[in-house]
Amino acid sequence: MHSYLVTVVAALAAAAIASAVVEVVHRLARRWGRRSLLMSQLTQHAHRAAQVAATVLAVQFAVRLSTGYAVGTAWRQVLLHLLVLAVIAATAWLVTALLAVVEDTALARFRVDVPDNRHARRVRTQVVMLRRVTIAVIVVLTVGVMLMTFPAVRGIGAGVLTSAGVVGVVAALAAQSLLGNVFAGLQLAFSDAVRLDDVVVVEGEWGRIEELTLSYVVVQIWDDRRLILPTSYFTSTPFQNWTRTEAAVLGTAEFEVDWSVPVQAMREELRRLVESTELWDGRVCVLQVTEATGGMIKLRALVSAASAGALWDLRCLVREHLVAWVRDHRPTAMPRLRAEVGDGAATLPWQWVQPRRSPRRPAEAEVPDDARLFGGSDDGEARSEAFVGPDEPAEARR
Template sequence: MRDIIWTVVATVAGAVIALSLVEVTHRIVCRLGRRSRLLAALSRHSHRPLQLVATLAAIRIAVQITTGHGADPYWRRVTLHVIALALIAATAWLVASLLLVVQDRALTRFRMDVPNNRQARRIHTQVVMLRRVTVAVIFVLTVGIMLMTFPSVRGIGASVLASAGVIGAVAALAAQSILGNVLAGLQLAFGGAVRLDDVVVVEGQWGRIEELTLSYVVVHLWDDRRLILPTSYFTTKPFENWTRTGSAVLGTVELDVDWSVPVQAVREETRRFIEGNDLWDERACALQVTDATGGMVRLRALVSAVNAGNLWDLRCQVREHLVAWVRERQPAALPRMRAEVGDGVFASRRFKRNGQEHVDDSATGPDDSRVFGGSDDGRARGETFGSRTEPVEAASTR
C-alpha cells in the first residue's frame, strides 16, 4: 500500500511539474509570437498536444522509477504498456500539428483573395493534398508502431512479410478503384489541370472547385448546389476549365433576328452599351453574323470580363438590352415566319409577258457551283487540295 501511495504521489507530482513547464513555455512562445506569425501559430495549435505528451512522459517516468525495484508485477507492465500506447498517439498528434502549422504558414504567403490568383490556387491545391497525405501517413505509422509494442504482433512479423506479395496483390485488386482515385488526385494536384477555386463546366453544370481530395472533388455550382465527382472523372473525361491560364474569360450572346435587321446599327448599339458598362474589362467587344439559315439571321456578340461571375452578369445585361433595343427601335427585325401559298412553282420565278404568265428557268451569270473549279480562284484551290500525283491514265501512257 505504501508503494502504491508513493507511486500515485510521484505520478501526480510529475504531471504537475510537466504541465507547469509546458505552461511557462507556452507563455514565452505567445509573447514571442506577437512578432512572429510562425510562433503564434505554434502556440495556438501545438499547445494541447504538447501538454498531453509532457504529462504522459512524466507519468511514465514516475511509474518506472517508483516501481522499478523488486519484482515486476503484472499491473506495472499493463500500466506502462497503456501509457506507452497513449504516449505514441499523443506524439503523433504533436507531430501532425507541427506539420500542419508549417503548411498553414506556407499558405499565408499566397493569397487567394486577389484578381490574379492562379499561382496561389496551384499552391493551395498542392498543400491541401500534401496535408491529407501527411495525416494519412502519420496515422498509418502510429497504428503500426502501437501494434509493434505487442509481443504477439512482433512474432508474426516474419510470416506477414513472407505473404506480403499475395496480400499486396489481393489488396490492389480489391482496392483498384480507390487506388485509381488516389493516383488521380495526386495527378490533379501536381499536374495543374484543375486547382482550387477554378471555374469549370462539368456535366453541363457551371461552378467552382470548392474542395479537392484524394478520392473526390466538390464543385460548388452557381445555384449553391454541390456536385461531387470522383477524382478519376477529371483524368478520364473532358471538362471545361475557364480559369486555367487566368481569371479573365470571354463570352458570347446570340440572338436570332429577321433578315431585315440593320447589322451595323446593332453593332454600334452593342459597342455603345458595353463601353458604358463597368463589368467590361475592355479586352473584347465585337458583333458578327454567324449564321443565316432557317429564315433567321444569327447575331453573336463577343464580350469579355475579368472573371466568370462578371462575365455571366455582363452577358445577361447585353442580351436584355439588345432584346429591348430591337423590339423598340427595330420592330421590323423581330423574328418572323414567312409562308407562301401556291401551286408549287416559286413566285420569285414567275413573270407576266403579253398578258400571259411565264416561269423563268434560265440560269445566267458565272458558274459558281464549283468550289474547286469554275474560276481562277477555284482552280487554284483545287490544285492546292488536290492530289500531287499524276493521273493514272497519264502515267500508264508513258
C-alpha cells in the same frame, strides 16, 4: 498499498511539473513571438499537443522509476504498456501539429484575396493535398507502431510476411479504385490542371472548385448546389477550366433574327450597352453574323468580363437589352416565317422585285474594329497571333 500511493503521487507530481514547464515555455514563446508568424502559429496550434505529449511522457518515467524494476506485478506491466501507447499517440499528434504549423506558415505567404491569385491557389492546393497525405501516413505509422508493442502481433509477423504476396495482390485489386483516386488527386495537385477556386464546367454544370481531396472533388454549382465527383474524373474526362491561366473570360449571346435586321445599328447598340455597365472589362465587344441559313440569320455577341460571375451577368444583360431593342426599334427584324403562293416560273409581276442598289462606299472604308474578333485591337491581334499555326507565319496570314 504504500507502493500504490508512491506511484500515484509520483505520477501526479510528474504531470504537474511537465504541465507547468510547458505552460511557462508557451507564455514565453507567445511573448517573444509576437512579431514572428512561425512562433505565433506554434503557440496557437502546437501548445495543446506539446502539453499532452510532455505530460504523458513524464508520467511514464515517474511510474517506471517509482515502481522499480524488481517489481513484476501484472498491473505495472499493463499500466506501462498503456502509457507507452499514450506516448506514441501523443507524439504522433505533436508531429502532426508541427507539420500543420509549418504548412500554415507557408500558406500565409500566398494571399488568395487578390485579383491575380492563380499562383497562390496552386500552392494552396498542393500544400493542402500534402497535408492530407502526411496525416494519413502518420496515422498509419502510428497504428503500426502501437500494434508492434503487443507480443502476439510480433509473434505472428513471420507468418504474415510469408503470405504478403497473396495479400498484397488481393488488397491491390480491392483498393484499385481508391488508389486510383488517390494518385489522381496527387496528379491534379501537382500538374496544375485544376486548383481550388477554379471556375470549371463539368457534366454540363458551371461552378467552382470548392474542395479537392485525395478521393473526391466538390464543385459548387452556380445555384449553390454541390456536385461531388471522384478525382479520377478530372484525369480521364475532358472538362472546361475557365480560370487556368487568368480570371478574365469571354462569353457569347446568340440571336436568331430576320434578314432585314440592321447589323451595324445593332452592333453600335451593343457597344453603347457594354460601355455603360461596370460588368464589362473593356477588352472585347464584337457582334458578328455567324450563320445565314434557314430563312434567318444568327448573330453572335461576344463580350468579355474580368471574372466568370461578372461574365454571366453581362451575358444576361446583353440578351435582355438587345431583345428589347429589336422588339421596340426594329420590329420587322423579329424572327418570322414567310410563305408565297404563285407561279413556279416566277412570271407574275408581284413575284419579282428589282433589287435595290446599295450606296457606294468610299474605297478607303474598312470594317469597323468592333466587328472583328481576331484583329482591330491589341487584344484581337494577340488572339490572332495565338491561333496562327507553326507553319503559317503571321505575314502570310495577313
